Amino acid sequence: MSSHYEAPIRKPLVIGDKSYHDITVDVARPVETRANKQWWTVFTIALIAFLWGAGCMVYTIGTGIGTWGLNKTVGWAWDITNFVWWVGIGHAGTLISAVLLLFRQKWRMAINRSAEAMTIFSVVQAGLFPIIHMGRPWLAYWVLPMPNQFGSLWVNFNSPLLWDVFAISTYLSVSLVFWWTGLLPDFAMLRDRAVTPFSKRIYSILSFGWSGRAKDWQRFEEVSLVLAGLATPLVLSVHTIVSFDFATSVIPGWHTTILPPYFVAGAIFSGFAMVNTLLIIMRKVVSLEDYITIQHIELMNIIIMITGSVVGIAYITELWVAWYSGVEYEQYAFLNRATGPYWWSYWLMMTCNVISPQVMWFKKIRTSILGSFIISIIVNIGMWFERFVIIVTSLHRDYLPSSWTMFQPTFVDAGIYIGTIGFFFVLFLLYSRTFPVIAQAEVKTILKSSGENYKKARENGNHSHNH
Amino acid sequence: MYTFSGKLKTFSIILMALGIVGIAYGFLTAPKTIEEVEVILSKQHHGHGSHDAHAAPAHGEATAHEANTASHDAHAATTTAVSNDSTVHVADSTDAHSAHAEVATPAHAEANAHAAKADTHDAHAEHTKHLEHVLHQLQNKPWAAVYVGCIFFMLISLGIFTFNQIQYAASAGWSPVLFRVMEGLSAYLLPGSILFFLMLLASSAHLNHLFIWMDADVVAEDTIIQGKTGFLNIPFFLIRAVIFLAGWNIFRILSRRNSLALDETGDLSYYKKNFKLAAGYLVFFIITESIMSWDWIMSIDTHWYSTLFGWYVFASFFVTAVTVIALVTLYLKNKGLLEYVNTSHIHDLAKFMFGLSIFWTYLWFSQFMLMWYANIPEEVTYFIFRIEEYNLPFFGMLALNFLLPILLLINTDFKRLSWIIIMAGICIIVGHYLDFFNMIMPGTVGASWFIGAAEIGSVLFFGGLFIFVGFSAIAKAPLLVKNNPMVEESKHFHY
Numbered sequence: 001m002s003s004h005y006e007a008p009i010r011k012p013l014v015i016g017d018k019s020y021h022d023i024t025v026d027v028a029r030p031v032e033t034r035a036n037k038q039w040w041t042v043f044t045i046a047l048i049a050f051l052w053g054a055g056c057m058v059y060t061i062g063t064g065i066g067t068w069g070l071n072k073t074v075g076w077a078w079d080i081t082n083f084v085w086w087v088g089i090g091h092a093g094t095l096i097s098a099v100l101l102l103f104r105q106k107w108r109m110a111i112n113r114s115a116e117a118m119t120i121f122s123v124v125q126a127g128l129f130p131i132i133h134m135g136r137p138w139l140a141y142w143v144l145p146m147p148n149q150f151g152s153l154w155v156n157f158n159s160p161l162l163w164d165v166f167a168i169s170t171y172l173s174v175s176l177v178f179w180w181t182g183l184l185p186d187f188a189m190l191r192d193r194a195v196t197p198f199s200k201r202i203y204s205i206l207s208f209g210w211s212g213r214a215k216d217w218q219r220f221e222e223v224s225l226v227l228a229g230l231a232t233p234l235v236l237s238v239h240t241i242v243s244f245d246f247a248t249s250v251i252p253g254w255h256t257t258i259l260p261p262y263f264v265a266g267a268i269f270s271g272f273a274m275v276n277t278l279l280i281i282m283r284k285v286v287s288l289e290d291y292i293t294i295q296h297i298e299l300m301n302i303i304i305m306i307t308g309s310v311v312g313i314a315y316i317t318e319l320w321v322a323w324y325s326g327v328e329y330e331q332y333a334f335l336n337r338a339t340g341p342y343w344w345s346y347w348l349m350m351t352c353n354v355i356s357p358q359v360m361w362f363k364k365i366r367t368s369i370l371g372s373f374i375i376s377i378i379v380n381i382g383m384w385f386e387r388f389v390i391i392v393t394s395l396h397r398d399y400l401p402s403s404w405t406m407f408q409p410t411f412v413d414a415g416i417y418i419g420t421i422g423f424f425f426v427l428f429l430l431y432s433r434t435f436p437v438i439a440q441a442e443v444k445t446i447l448k449s450s451g452e453n454y455k456k457a458r459e460n461g462n463h464s465h466n467h
Numbered sequence: 468m469y470t471f472s473g474k475l476k477t478f479s480i481i482l483m484a485l486g487i488v489g490i491a492y493g494f495l496t497a498p499k500t501i502e503e504v505e506v507i508l509s510k511q512h513h514g515h516g517s518h519d520a521h522a523a524p525a526h527g528e529a530t531a532h533e534a535n536t537a538s539h540d541a542h543a544a545t546t547t548a549v550s551n552d553s554t555v556h557v558a559d560s561t562d563a564h565s566a567h568a569e570v571a572t573p574a575h576a577e578a579n580a581h582a583a584k585a586d587t588h589d590a591h592a593e594h595t596k597h598l599e600h601v602l603h604q605l606q607n608k609p610w611a612a613v614y615v616g617c618i619f620f621m622l623i624s625l626g627i628f629t630f631n632q633i634q635y636a637a638s639a640g641w642s643p644v645l646f647r648v649m650e651g652l653s654a655y656l657l658p659g660s661i662l663f664f665l666m667l668l669a670s671s672a673h674l675n676h677l678f679i680w681m682d683a684d685v686v687a688e689d690t691i692i693q694g695k696t697g698f699l700n701i702p703f704f705l706i707r708a709v710i711f712l713a714g715w716n717i718f719r720i721l722s723r724r725n726s727l728a729l730d731e732t733g734d735l736s737y738y739k740k741n742f743k744l745a746a747g748y749l750v751f752f753i754i755t756e757s758i759m760s761w762d763w764i765m766s767i768d769t770h771w772y773s774t775l776f777g778w779y780v781f782a783s784f785f786v787t788a789v790t791v792i793a794l795v796t797l798y799l800k801n802k803g804l805l806e807y808v809n810t811s812h813i814h815d816l817a818k819f820m821f822g823l824s825i826f827w828t829y830l831w832f833s834q835f836m837l838m839w840y841a842n843i844p845e846e847v848t849y850f851i852f853r854i855e856e857y858n859l860p861f862f863g864m865l866a867l868n869f870l871l872p873i874l875l876l877i878n879t880d881f882k883r884l885s886w887i888i889i890m891a892g893i894c895i896i897v898g899h900y901l902d903f904f905n906m907i908m909p910g911t912v913g914a915s916w917f918i919g920a921a922e923i924g925s926v927l928f929f930g931g932l933f934i935f936v937g938f939s940a941i942a943k944a945p946l947l948v949k950n951n952p953m954v955e956e957s958k959h960f961h962y
Contacts, residue, residue: 005959007640009952102822236829248840255841258774260833313753314774321774324761326694327845 008459012452013107015290020444023291027186027440028193030286035433038285046425053419056412057132065135069409074395078413079133080245081387082420085270086126087168087242088263088383091235092271093119094175097182098231101224106450107299109442110291113186114282115275116179117435121427122274123172125420130164132416160244167241174234178227181220184210185441239267246390253333253394256321262314269307269353270383276300276376280369282432291438294367301366304379308357311386315354329399337393341406345385346393352382469804471942475934482931489924493609496920501595504602603676604912609921610675611911616925617666618763619784619903620933621659626788628653628719629752635722635745640956641815644807646948648796650723651941655933657719660712662929667708667763671701677911680769692769699766707762711755718748726948733950756781764903767910771849773838779830780906786823786868787899790892793820795937797885804946810883811962817882820895824872827899828865853905856914860901867898900926 014023035043060067070077093115100108131137143165145154155162187207194200210216243263246254276297283292322334337346356378365371397404431437448454498504631649634642670677679685679692680699686692692699722744729737757777765776773779793816799805800813838846853861875891876882908916948954 005956007952007956010638233825233829240829240833244837247837250841250843255837255843256774257776257834257837258778259837261775261778261830309750309753313757317757317774317777320761321772324695324698325772325845326691 006449006455008455010450011295012455013110013293013295013450014443014447015293015452017453018290018447018451020447023440023443023447024189024193026288026291027436027438027443028190030433031190031436032193032195039429039433043426043429046422046429049418049422050426051419051422053416053422056415056419057128060132060412060416061137065133067410067412069407069413071405071407073403073405074392074407076133076395077388077392077407078409078417079129081384081391082417083126083129083133084242084263084387084391085384086122086129086420086424087239088267088270088387089274089380090119090122090126090171090175090271091239091264091267092275093117093122094171094178094231094235095268095271096275097178098228098235101228102232105299106446107296109446110288110293110296110438111275111279111300112442113179113182113435113439114279114432114437115271116175116182117428117431117437118271118275118278119175120172120179121424121431123168123175124427125424127168127172128420130161130168160241160248163241163244167238171234171238174227174231178224178231181223181227182439182442183435184208185212185220186436186439188212189440190436235267236264239264246394251394251398252327252329253337253390253398256318258314258317262311265307265310265314266353266383266386269304269311269357270380272300272304272307273376273379273383276304276372277380278428280373280376282437286432286437288438291443294369297369297372298367301360301372301375304375305357305360305366308353308360308379312354315350332397333394336397337389340393340397342389342393342396346389349382349385349389352378353386356382469799469938469942469946471938472802475938479931479934479938482927482934484931486924486926486928486931489920490609490613490928491924493612493919493921493924497609498602498605501598501602504598504605507605508598508601601915604915607676607911608915610669610677611908612921613925614666614677614911615900615903615907615922616929617659617663618907619787619900619926620655620929621663622780622784623788623791624653624655624659624933624937625715626784627792628656628715628722629749629785630788630792632718632722632745632748632752635741636749638742638953640953641812641960641962643948643951643954643957644805644960645792645796645812645816645957646726646951647944647946648799648805648941649792650726650944652791652795652933652937653719654723654940655936657716658932658936659929660716662932664708664712667705671705678766678769679910680766689769695769699769704762707758711759714751714755718744718751722748726951727944729951730945730949735950735952738950738952764906767907768849769910771846773834773846773849775830775834779827779834782823782827782830783899783902786820786827787896789816789819789823790895792816793888794892795941797888799941799946801885807947807958809961811960812957813885813888814879814882814962817876817888817891820888820891821872821876821882824868824876824895828869831865831868849909852909857905857909857916860905864898864901864905867894868902871898 016022068077068079070079093112096108096115097112100112131140134140143155143162145157184207187203188210191200191203191207194203240260240263243259247256247259249255279292279300280297283289319334322330325331337343356375359371359375360366365375392407396407498507627649631646631653633639634646634649669675670681673681676682680695681701686696722741725737725741725744728734729741760777760780764780765772793813796805796808796816797813800808835850838850841847871894872891875887875894881887904918904922
């Protein structure tokens with residue numbers, strides 16, 4: 001890589017007069033210090049939400065799916081909405097660690113670790129829904145093509161719901177391996193700094209005996225690239241397969257070919273928004289402002305703006321094609337979205353997803369912490385409603401008017417959703433106190449090319465050298 | 468500084484001349500009357516074994532021919548034998564016409580209506596109608612051949628310009644040493660757009676039947692098309708075309724001007740202007756590109772629609788554009804003209820060829836699989852017709868656009884070898900020509916397709932013009948941009 005020369009117009013990615021040691025200390029600090037009261041407060045709230053959600057799940061499985069607001073027409077609603085929403089959020093992590101690696105974006109190094117953690121934790125949340133929305137979840141293992149005593153009764157490979165099983169489980173495993181591989185040098189750093197025998201023991205186990213030899217690093221880099229190359233098609237195909245759940249059907253509003261790339265774009269959109277939400281808080285709480293800089297936030301905002309525009313184009317394309325198709329059902333599906341009983345959710349989605357990211361065209365807003373934080377929350381609300389609109393408004397009114405109905409969620413629907421948010425934060429909060437939240441080994445590779453002090457020194461001293 | 472070599476100039480002129488001959492031959496040999504069609508059809512039937520009427524690939528469409536000739540024969544048998552047995556007559560013609568209906572293109576779905584009416588209608592009139600239908604297809608053939616060549620090269624230059632703009636907007640550090648190649652090649656956008664607009668004007672003036680929705684008689688009978696006339700009407704269609712083509716060209720001219728001004732003045736404000744211009748262009752492009760694909764390609768199969776189509780078309784010409792950049796870079800590098808371009812730059816271009824080929828396949832598969840899976844008659848006819856009548860080009864392009872590039876370009880060392888990139892590049896260019904062929908031909912010439920003088924001629928003509936215009940433009944400015952703040956990074960780029 002062109003590490004020996006960097007254009008002066010590129011802004012520094014590491015602020016302040018940092019040395020390698022400073023990076024180590026800054027990254028290790030949250031792990032080596034004790035949690036404060038605020039952390040415990042937030043953790044307790046998240047834990048309570050999680051326990052409440054777990055109770056709702058147990059209640060559902062024990063009593064039956066009838067405890068949810070589903071009916072005979074609308075067989076999917078909050079369950080699959082939440083599932084797709086969580087999977088979508090998970091995509092930004094892989095995007096940041098894999099796609100941005102392929103595009104040699106150095107700024108990813110400060111955010112990839114947390115983005116990948118977010119991926120793993122949100123895919124875990126997503127993975128709950130395919131199980132708990134089953135009528136008989138104890139038979140869930142039947143979806144696996146295993147030899148059995150029913151004359152080897154197998155699954156039908158034609159269903160996108162089965163593809164989902166493969167997609168999500170592969171996605172989780174590959175992301176986990178990718179994440180953990182990247183963690184090895186950082187765990188080794190924590191191991192080497194550990195002062196208590198207990199933490200020494202723990203980080204020794206976690207770091208798999210990483211000793212940082214040249215050969216190890218060479219293979220490490222190669223593995224990262226190969227995994228990035230595999231994770232990129234994986235990330236596209238996973239959300240594509242999720243979109244196939246709808247697009248392969250014959251339901252007006254669901255059956256549309258743009259769904260695969262548009263779901264992926266939406267996933268990047270909502271995923272980056274979530275990364276922004278988390279990192280804006282995290283950089284403050286664990287004092288990593290020198291690594292997760294305004295420029296990082298601005299670049300994420302630009303990606304949110306681009307993918308928001310792509311999603312906007314897709315919305316307009318769908319609308320236009322519904323008209324152009326001349327198919328009455330298709331036209332009605334979109335008329336119903338815009339003017340039917342769920343009009344508010346449609347317009348909420350449109351406002352949040354299409355209009356709000358457009359403010360990022362203004363440099364003032366995209367470089368403002370508060371502005372970015374607000375937009376990132378709005379986008380995640382909008383993207384939840386996007387999935388809700390696609391699922392519910394297409395189902396509640398389709399071919400036969402005699403089957404038209406409405407959908408009302410119950411407290412169990414809501415409770416499970418809140419529970420997954422709680423669970424997510426439980427995991428994320430634990431992570432942020434025990435894991436190195438910035439890939440220090442990677443940031444150290446860009447310190448000399450993109451560190452503020454080094455850039456300044458180059459501009460002042462070595463100016464004649466480069467020309 | 469590059470000087471347009473005399474050899475290459477002559478070569479491009481020869482290509483254009485050969486192309487014109489091929490195109491002219493195509494137009495001159497197109498049938499003008501129903502009688503000629505009748506002769507062609509009977510020749511096709513009787514000469515089935517000897518291939519005298521068609522080039523060899525045309526026999527991929529054997530089913531269609533058999534059905535066509537069957538209806539023709541049915542008619543011939545009933546009329547020439549002077550049979551008075553009306554029952555036989557009706558039965559025959561019904562069969563013949565339902566056979567005809569099966570081969571109807573999705574766009575010409577009115578044939579279904581014909582089939583339904585066949586038993587009540589006068590069979591003779593039906594037969595004439597069928598002949599007229601084939602006549603239109605055969606008359607369309609040279610037009611469609613030119614149309615495919617014309618849009619293909621125009622979109623390649625648009626894709627090259629778009630790639631250039633993405634590099635600007637992304638502040639790419641590896642590619643500035645290639646900017647002049649991209650700027651030069653995208654110069655074809657202007658002549659390409661003018662020629663393409665003339666093609667649209669020719670269709671609007673009813674010189675051909677490429678767009679059936681332009682045919683007032685068809686629209687009068689077709690309620691589905693009637694529902695679309697709010698969008699698909701000639702004035703609005705032409706206005707949109709002017710806006711798109713003019714918009715792209717204006718962006719290109721401004722960007723090129725700023726780039727040259729940056730060379731001369733070293734004033735960084737030109738760089739910033741180009742950065743903003745690139746962002747503006749990309750927004751304009753993403754909108755116009757979608758509508759362009761609906762207008763110029765999707766509306767040919769007027770009954771059919773697909774939301775993914777715009778992005779699919781984009782992937783198709785974008786990967787071709789990157790391939791063309793790579794091939795021309797290799798050519799210039801080989802002549803020792805691109806001092807700072809090294810194998811890392813080539814490697815990056817090859818990675819884009821590889822990645823975008825997979826991306827194209829992803830979109831192709833998504834569109835195809837979703838329609839195949841749901842099997843909704845309105846939309847699946849599009850693929851049924853292509854699989855039945857265009858089997859070889861339809862699946863052949865998958866080999867060229869997906870299998871071969873992925874196998875050739877997955878290896879890192881291979882991505883640095885010129886001959887591998889050239890081989891993969893040829894696959895990609897031919898494959899995506901076939902892709903556009905598959906998009907446009909079925910709706911315009913139906914089963915009467917083959918790759919003959921007009922098709923090859925139009926590729927030669929537009930290819931020759933592309934080389935001529937592109938390399939003339941490359942020769943007009945130094946091959947290395949100066950004063951671009953990223954160019955030093957690009958000169959030192961190693962991967």
